[in-house]
Amino acid sequence: MKRAGVLPGFGLTLGFTLLYLMLIVVTPLATLFTGTASFSIGSLQAALLSPRVLAAFRLSFGASLVAALVTAVFGFLLAWVLVRYRFPGRSMVDALVDLPFALPTAVGGIALTALWSDNGWLGHLAGSAGIKVAFTPLGVVVALVFIGFPFVVRMVQPVLQDLDPAIEEAAASLGADRLQTFRRVILPQAAPAIVSGAVLAFARALGEYGTVVFISGNMPLRTETVPFLILARLEQYDYAGATAVAVLMLLLATALLLAVNALQGRGAVSAGNARR
Amino acid sequence: MNAVQAATARRPATDPLAVRVLLTGAALLFVALFIVLPLATVFAEALAKGAGAFWEAVKDPDTLFSVRLTLLVTISVVAANMVFGLAAAWSITRFRFPGRRLLSSLIELPLSISPIVAGLVFILLLGDAGICGRFLSAHGIKVIFALPGIILATLFVTLPYVARELIPLMEAGGSQEEEAALTLGARGWQIFRRVTLPNISWGLLYGVVLASARALGEFGAVSVVSGHVRGETTTVPLQVEILYNEYHFAAAFAVASLLSLLALVTVGVKKWLQHHAAGARPGHGCTRGTAT
Numbered sequence: 001m002k003r004a005g006v007l008p009g010f011g012l013t014l015g016f017t018l019l020y021l022m023l024i025v026v027t028p029l030a031t032l033f034t035g036t037a038s039f040s041i042g043s044l045q046a047a048l049l050s051p052r053v054l055a056a057f058r059l060s061f062g063a064s065l066v067a068a069l070v071t072a073v074f075g076f077l078l079a080w081v082l083v084r085y086r087f088p089g090r091s092m093v094d095a096l097v098d099l100p101f102a103l104p105t106a107v108g109g110i111a112l113t114a115l116w117s118d119n120g121w122l123g124h125l126a127g128s129a130g131i132k133v134a135f136t137p138l139g140v141v142v143a144l145v146f147i148g149f150p151f152v153v154r155m156v157q158p159v160l161q162d163l164d165p166a167i168e169e170a171a172a173s174l175g176a177d178r179l180q181t182f183r184r185v186i187l188p189q190a191a192p193a194i195v196s197g198a199v200l201a202f203a204r205a206l207g208e209y210g211t212v213v214f215i216s217g218n219m220p221l222r223t224e225t226v227p228f229l230i231l232a233r234l235e236q237y238d239y240a241g242a243t244a245v246a247v248l249m250l251l252l253a254t255a256l257l258l259a260v261n262a263l264q265g266r267g268a269v270s271a272g273n274a275r276r
Numbered sequence: 277m278n279a280v281q282a283a284t285a286r287r288p289a290t291d292p293l294a295v296r297v298l299l300t301g302a303a304l305l306f307v308a309l310f311i312v313l314p315l316a317t318v319f320a321e322a323l324a325k326g327a328g329a330f331w332e333a334v335k336d337p338d339t340l341f342s343v344r345l346t347l348l349v350t351i352s353v354v355a356a357n358m359v360f361g362l363a364a365a366w367s368i369t370r371f372r373f374p375g376r377r378l379l380s381s382l383i384e385l386p387l388s389i390s391p392i393v394a395g396l397v398f399i400l401l402l403g404d405a406g407i408c409g410r411f412l413s414a415h416g417i418k419v420i421f422a423l424p425g426i427i428l429a430t431l432f433v434t435l436p437y438v439a440r441e442l443i444p445l446m447e448a449g450g451s452q453e454e455e456a457a458l459t460l461g462a463r464g465w466q467i468f469r470r471v472t473l474p475n476i477s478w479g480l481l482y483g484v485v486l487a488s489a490r491a492l493g494e495f496g497a498v499s500v501v502s503g504h505v506r507g508e509t510t511t512v513p514l515q516v517e518i519l520y521n522e523y524h525f526a527a528a529f530a531v532a533s534l535l536s537l538l539a540l541v542t543v544g545v546k547k548w549l550q551h552h553a554a555g556a557r558p559g560h561g562c563t564r565g566t567a568t
Binding site: 012077098104107122168203207214234249 | 307536
């Protein structure tokens with residue numbers, strides 16, 4: 001691309017952008033770290049190593065991981081069906097995939113709770129099979145799948161759309177059956193997008209509050225997630241404890257995302273190629 | 277944009293009918309479980325006590341207050357973030373300077389931060405025990421557990437939406453047209469209004485729709501900074517929570533059903549805008565920003 005820079009407004013727009021970011025994002029986030037810097041080791045241990053905190057981290061990371069795997073499978077399935085097959089109502093289903101993004105999280109939360117609680121339509125059904133969903137870790141997973149699967153669908157759809165049919169035809173003409181073609185030709189090209197979508201779903205799931213808070217029941221040690229724990233500490237005016245948990249969650253999530261990005265480094269290049 | 281049209285054109289399904297039916301059935305079952313039934317639950321619960329109770333819940337003064345508050349917050353927040361998005365996109369896509377990429381990722385940062393943490397940082401900064409909080413309370417300015425706090429938290433969580441739609445759009449469009457206008461003697465503001473704005477209007481509208489949907493429904497961050505003072509700091513999602521926690525289920529779902537209708541409208545508008553903006557933007561908008 002041609003070097004741009006003759007247009008006016010550089011100082012004004014960049015100055016405004018930086019000032020705005022500084023006020024709204026950077027300064028508030030920085031207080032998180034200036035606060036924790038003054039902690040002693042002992043108080044950090046007390047804030048972070050209690051069984052309640054560890055249980056919350058186990059649940060948040062565990063449920064987010066399970067939900068990310070479920071969204072990877074069903075998000076891909078949905079994207080595949082939407083791109084490859086024609087059926088009545090397809091474009092409406094395509095539009096509805098965005099609903100979890102557009103629906104206020106509190107509404108999604110109470111809807112899922114009512115649906116999966118003992119006298120809800122699906123909770124009743126699951127209950128007669130001996131499965132309890134609402135107010136259990138399984139309920140947390142259900143909520144996180146709800147909020148996460150559109151990420152995978154929307155990442156995978158464009159990649160599937162851009163797949164060159166000639167490659168599949170070539171595979172078929174060389175004697176591959178459909179399953180082989182899918183496993184050896186289609187899946188490798190879609191994989192980076194599936195992983196990116198699942199990672200986004202995971203990141204969203206870790207911090208999710210509104211969708212989860214109603215269906216989880218927030219029982220300490222059992223169904224309390226990290227975001228709820230932070231809020232619970234805030235409500236007891238334990239600012240230091242809340243900050244310590246928040247910083248630990250941010251650091252763990254960032255480390256995990258960086259690790260996935262590094263692992264995917266080469267995959268991302270092929271995803272870029274698949275897009276063009 | 278023939279390539280885009282060709283890529284999205286009908287393509288013959290090569291799978292056997294049984295496979296197609298099976299996979300479509302599984303996908304539709306998933307959609308039924310995770311989208312259709314939750315939505316249906318909202319409307320069924322909202323009307324569980326009849327249309328009269330529904331209207332009572334909607335006309336409740338606390339609910340009407342929450343609607344006004346949410347509208348006020350949404351309009352001011354989206355307007356501010358729209359100006360920010362335009363300024364950020366102009367500076368990042370029309371000039372080359374060190375730290376451009378860092379700036380872009382900084383703009384996307386709020387998307388990867390838990391709404392609870394977003395609320396927490398404003399309490400730490402501006403709450404009574406906070407760094408600037410003591411100064412504010414000494415001067416009788418209430419930010420946390422008041423309207424300014426709600427606006428700040430909502431600004432934080434919705435900050436990326438307009439910018440991340442505009443940046444790739446303006447990057448892809450290039451600046452030749454604007455430079456041509458410049459050589460023809462147009463001034464900065466004229467260039468922006470006559471050349472840039474018409475090119476990006478669909479993308480801008482799309483970003484505004486996404487930002488508005490998020491601002492209207494923001495729950496976690498607002499929940500932290502609002503203090504839930506009824507008739508003072510309850511936005512619509514918080515009103516839903518209060519009603520629900522007080523076991524006024526029909527009323528909670530009645531208000532929730534209004535938000536659900538709004539979400540359905542948003543989804544429809546998104547689809548329509550994507551269709552309109554398709555020429556300039558391959559693929560789908562909602563996750564593309566983080567993808568590239």
